[in-house]
Amino acid sequence: MKISKVEVMLLQSSKKMKETVPGSPADWSNIPWRPIVCRIYTDEGIYGDGEAAMAYANAAPGAFGMLKELSSLIIGADPMKNEPIWEKIYKQTFWGQNGGAVFFAAVSAIDMALWDIKGKALNVPLHVLLGGKFRDKLRTYASQLQFGWGNDLKPAITTEDYAKNAIKAVKEGYDAVKIDFFTFDEEGNTFSEEQRTGLLKPYYVNLVESRVKAVREAVGPNVDIIMENHSFLDAQSAIQIGKSVEKYNIFCYEEPNTPTPKTAIRIANKLNIPIASGERIYTRWEYAPYFEDQTIQMIQPDIGTCGGVTEIKKICDMAHVYDIGVQVHTCASPLCTAVALQVEACIPNFVIHEHHVYNLQDFNKELCIYDYQPVNGEFTVPDLPGIGNELSEYALKHCDKVVVE
Incomplete structure (x- = not known):
């Protein structure tokens, strides 16, 4: 051939x-x-x-x-x-x-x-080629709830908006949600770089904390909260924000700043929250220093940017050596969703799958022949030959x- x-x-x-x-x-x-x-x-x-x-x-x-x-x-x-x-x-x-x-x-x-x-x-499906499934169902979280959840999306502004969006996802069966609490100000505008970096004024720290508190009180103690940051913060503001929300039992603190090994050490040493990062770290060579320094507890290599299936499997196996968990990052078409699910099914150190709010939108669903969606907060692994979508x-x-x- x-x-x-x-x-x-x-x-x-x-x-x-x-x-x-x-x-x-x-x-x-x-x-x-x-x-x-x-x-x-x-x-x-x-x-x-x-x-x-x-x-x-x-x-x-x-x-x-x-x-x-x-x-x-x-x-x-x-x-x-x-x-x-x-x-x-x-x-x-x-x-x-x-x-x-x-x-x-x-x-x-x-x-x-x-x-x-x-x-x-x-x-045979991809998961067979990768060595076989450890699991048939994958725990999944509802992702990016600052935009809302479902088809009717709008910026979350008030603390009630954040709580409402989280409750909506939990009612659908999710037991984990992810939110960037520092995207929109109280008028619905996005924060500037200057507002989210350096030593922050108490106003910004208190605003973020109030939103986290509202979500925690709304969903209760048995739903995990992942705090997204999109690397908009720097090390100083990331530590300030992280310390303010430690008491709300954050499942992990995602992309607290621009990923660099030295600042990752500083943030990890200052906080008692697991750090998640990796969608902007590429190949096993870039991941190596984070593994060696134990500065990331859940890696998030993107199936469509880290080097593909061949490379992501190597990265995940390296992480397993250091007892580091994996959530394959995917914010793309349903092609990447299908591949991510099959990879996650085949690795022992899988933690959770991200279901991005964009995966609920028609502008994305229309691009592939299959529309895989979780049921009660769990994904079923595709079983079709190849990657399972086209x-x-x-x-x-x-x-x-x-x-x-």
């Missing part, structure tokens, strides 16, 4: 995020939801789909170009040899070694599609496409 061509696509969703998710951070709402995907074809008629997970914010065009560039390197290759292909791209492109998000997002898309082909060729006819017709052959 040989790779015959690659279609690289920038998908065009039917709605812009601003029509569905008002007030998205950093004006993301003014940018369309634009997943970057590929479909790799073989000379035996089998194809596989993969995604470079940069659907939001400002890097999608870069991922599109990089995916086109790297696709030219795999024409004629045996798609079953994902390890040699990964190493070739890493070593022979010059920019692969110590590469960043855009480079490894493109690698992730190619690698994901290769695993999809392999599973289809052997007629691009819809809508997606294939509404895209900017380049064919590499």
Whole structure:
């Protein structure tokens, strides 16, 4: 079997995020939801789909170009040899070694599609290829409730808004929620960088604490709260905020600041809250110092930016050596959701799966043929051959496409 061509696509969703998710951070709402995907074809008629997970914010065009560039390197290759292909791209492109998000997002898309082909060729799901499932059901949390929950989204402003959104998710069966309590001010505007960094005024610390307190009182002691920060804080403000909410039994403190090994040590040493991070840490080489210093207790490698299935499995196995848990990060199309579920089913150190509020929106659901959703706060692992999902006819017709052959 040989790779015959690659279609690289920038998908065009039917709605812009601003029509569905008002007030998205950093004006993301003014940018369309634009997943970057590929479909790799073989000379035996089998194809596989993969995604470079940069659907939001400002890097999608870069991922599109990089995916086109790297696709030219795999024409004629045996798609079953994902390890040699990964190493070739890493070593022979010059920019692969110590590469960043855009480079490894493109690698992730190619690698994901290769695993999809392999599973289809052997007629087995990805979780079989990865060694078999530890579990059939995956505990799941409702994510990004500062935007609301469900189809009717609006910024959470008052403490009652935060409590109401959390209760709504809990009534659906979730026993864990994630919220960025420091996204919107009391008028519904996003906070500026200056307001969230450095030593904070008591007003900001007290505002965040009051929102956390409201959610904890609303959901009770048996629902976990994950505190999201999107790296908008720096080490000083992250420590201030972290100390103020320790008493509310925070499950983990996500992306407290821009991930760097030295500041991670400082934050971890100052707080008694497990730290979660990783969606902006790429490859096993970047993860290594965090493992060695024990500064992250739950890693969150993104299946669509860290290097794909081949790389994420290595990262998760390395984390297991250090007794570090895993939540695979996914904020992308349903392609990445399907792959993340299968990877999480196959690792012993899985903790919880993220169900992003964007996964509830039509602008995302329409892009794939299957719409996987949790039931009572648990996901069932897909059992179809390959990754378990593929691009819809809508997606294939509404895209900017380049064919590499």
